[in-house]
Amino acid sequence: MREINISEIISNIKEMCIEANHFLSPDMKEALYNSCNVEKSTLGKQVLEQLKENLKIAGEDMIPICQDTGMAVVFIKVGQDVHITGGSLEAAINEGVRQGYTEGFLRKSVVKDPIYRENTKDNTPAVIHYEIVEGDKVEITLAPKGFGSENMSRVFMLKPSDGIEGVKEAVLRAVKDAGPNACPPMVVGVGIGGTFEKCALLAKKALTRDFNDKPKEQYVAELEEELLEKINKSGIGPGGLGGTQTAFKVNVETYPTHIAGLPVAINICCHVNRHVTRII
Numbered sequence: 078m079r080e081i082n083i084s085e086i087i088s089n090i091k092e093m094c095i096e097a098n099h100f101l102s103p104d105m106k107e108a109l110y111n112s113c114n115v116e117k118s119t120l121g122k123q124v125l126e127q128l129k130e131n132l133k134i135a136g137e138d139m140i141p142i143c144q145d146t147g148m149a150v151v152f153i154k155v156g157q158d159v160h161i162t163g164g165s166l167e168a169a170i171n172e173g174v175r176q177g178y179t180e181g182f183l184r185k186s187v188v189k190d191p192i193y194r195e196n197t198k199d200n201t202p203a204v205i206h207y208e209i210v211e212g213d214k215v216e217i218t219l220a221p222k223g224f225g226s227e228n229m230s231r232v233f234m235l236k237p238s239d240g241i242e243g244v245k246e247a248v249l250r251a252v253k254d255a256g257p258n259a260c261p262p263m264v265v266g267v268g269i270g271g272t273f274e275k276c277a278l279l280a281k282k283a284l285t286r287d288f289n290d291k292p293k294e295q296y297v298a299e300l301e302e303e304l305l306e307k308i309n310k311s312g313i314g315p316g317g318l319g320g321t322q323t324a325f326k327v328n329v330e331t332y333p334t335h336i337a338g339l340p341v342a343i344n345i346c347c348h349v350n351r352h353v354t355r356i357i
């Protein structure tokens with residue numbers, strides 16, 4: 078049994094909050110730079126060049142890439158041969174977020190109650206998704222999620238007879254309705270299957286998948302390519318000002334579901350799609 082003290086969790090979460098808000102993940106940075114080379118609209122290309130300049134300034138001057146530094150979403154895989162010592166794992170995660178957002182001078186955007194809306198002043202609590210896995214390590218993925226794009230996300234409870242064409246229609250409708258509000262070029266996470274809440278979790282998790290990781294199912298890979306092509310033909314373009322680069326990537330995750338249902342969730346993220354992963 079391997080012991081991990083909560084101090085390690087706290088320090089890593091703190092650093093990850095600051096890192097994710099100042100630097101793009103390698104796959105996102107590559108996608109942004111590549112899009113500048115293929116964008117056909119002059120105005121769209123200008124927007125992308127401005128985003129590149131913004132990214133450069135953020136890294137050099139340690140200014141957040143975006144003023145909306147998001148609500149901290151944490152995916153944590155805990156090995157079943159790990160013993161967390163020194164206190165509560167959930168409290169440690171939230172303490173790491175608190176330290177990261179206060180010491181990193183990141184905007185605090187979380188309110189205690191969804192109706193009365195008093196700010197917690199430290200961006201806690203985080204939204205935490207736990208998974209127990211084999212092994213003696215802890216894998217943490219932190220994804221600060223801004224709400225300009227989060228508000229554009231959708232869940233559709235389709236009928237099985239709607240099939241894959243119904244899935245395509247749902248995704249394209251969500252993207253069209255989002256328009257410029259999701260700060261394109263966007264990343265589109267799609268969850269298919271499970272239940273009402275499971276498909277939404279799949280879509281959220283899909284946003285953190287490295288662009289170079291290919292789906293196991295061939296039809297999923299083909300679906301991603303087709304949807305990306307159609308989204309980029311929508312004309313929304315960078316910043317919603319027209320162009321050929323409306324989305325960098327469509328990531329689709331699937332899960333078994335009930336014979337009577339076809340749940341589909343679309344979780345859209347803006348052009349920064351912040352996420353960082355560490356293994357302890």
